Amino acid sequence: MVCPGFIDLNALADIDHALFDSWPDAGRRLGLVWSQEYLRDHGPVFEREQERFRREFAISQLIRNGITTMMPIAAETYKQWCEDYRDLADTAEAVTALGIRAYFGPSYRTAVPYTDGRRMLLHHDELQGLAGLDEAVRFVQDYDGTAAGLIRGALLPARIETQTERTLRLTRQAADELGVPVRLHAAQGLFEVERIVEATGRRPLPYLADLGFLAPKTFIPHAWTVPGHPLMPAKYGTGDDIALLADAGTAVIFCPIPTGHYGGCLHTYDSYRDAGVRIVLGTDSAPPNLIKAMDMAMIMMKTITGDRTAAAPADLFRSATLDPAEALGRDDLGRLAVGAQADYFVLDLAASHVGPHADPIRTLIMNGDGRDISRVVVAGRTVVEDSKIITVDDSSYLGRAQEFLDDYIAHHTLSDYAHRRIEELQPPSFPLR
Secondary structure (H helix, E strand, C coil), X not given: XXXXXXXXXXXXXXXXXXXXXXXXXXXXXXXXXXXXXXXXXXXXXXXXXXXHHHHHHHHHHHHHCCEEXXXXXXXXXXXXXXXXXXXXXXXXXXXXXXXXXXXXXXXXXXXXXXXXXXXXXXXXXXXXXXXXXXXHHHHHHHHCCCCCCCEEECECCCCXXXXXXXXXXXXXXXXXXXXXXXECCECCCHHHHHHHHHHHCCCHHHHHHHHCCCCCCXXXXXXXXXXXXXXXXXXXXXXXXXXXXXXXXCEEEECHHHHHHCCCCCCCHHHHHHCCCCEEECCCCCCXXXXXXXXXXXHHHHHHXXXXXXXXXXXXXXXXXXXXXXXCCCCCCCCCCCCCCCCEEEECCCCCCCCCCCCHHHHHHHHCCHHHEEEEEECCEEEEECCEECCCCCXXXXXXXXXXXXXXXXXXXXXXXXXXXXXXXXXXCXXXX
């Protein structure tokens, strides 16, 4: 199969944390949040070169999985506060060297989560967020259109509960002036809903609508904690939050793999689409296997609804190609056509583990895998050949990535409020021999 390159607008450009934080009980979960002591006195966990490498490794994984356009996301728990200009300048170097198309800029926030050992709280510092927004605007001004047009700017404020009304309004203003996309995680968890309702008296999406934040070329990852969802408490009221997204032309990024790992899900993919909301798919996980994400989305929706026609393969494929391209305002991406960018991948349907095939799109989603992709081309340049990255030497990547994850995990003893050993904080599934 020759397919238009996937567009992943919640692409993990980091070493994934789901392996250690998607399963713990409440006590261990708080151990992965900054303690009050750590909040007062800590620095970055990694040196600049280590952080630069983790970007290179993650982006190489995206490309291997047929993702030709990405909008990155990364963890912030090992940072001093949040991403910064230098970190994303290093990311731009990786994007250029590897040859992927990318929309990005440094994330920023006015609050960080921490714990007193009993509950999760937020520590606020609006000046940090405003300085981060300034750096993000400067990054867009400096980098938009570079790397022969592969790099495009975007404003990527962190989760809604870590923003103030001021940073949200200024983000919307700056994005409109610069003409760049915006992505903001919102309506993705009950802690967030509680914080926003306490602060504003409104649920997250009505709050954003009242601020004028919702607009075209704006992306809300997850967006599942809305009235009518089985897990949404009735105390947060009623209303049609999904209609607010549709009316504004704001897209939702559905990431089936992490939402499934963390116990949440859209209710449902088809109901959002039927309401006029453009749904685009993201991975937000490692490995960033968008084919697996499509299959998982189909399985989740069929299970939730009991309807075999739910989340049709053609619709899911559009959500990974045409729909995100149109949401970005790009009619030259997400398709194989005269005048479009030469972004595509080649996938082998003849592999023995795939088995016999019928309809190619259904076979791709139900039997295929990102590892079946043998060739990837971005803007006419081959970046993967015979399933191998050919733009950089990645021979040492896996060993270095393992060292990064080991150090990442080990550091939690320092940030844990009880300073527990890793064997207690993150015990193995079975004793290791």
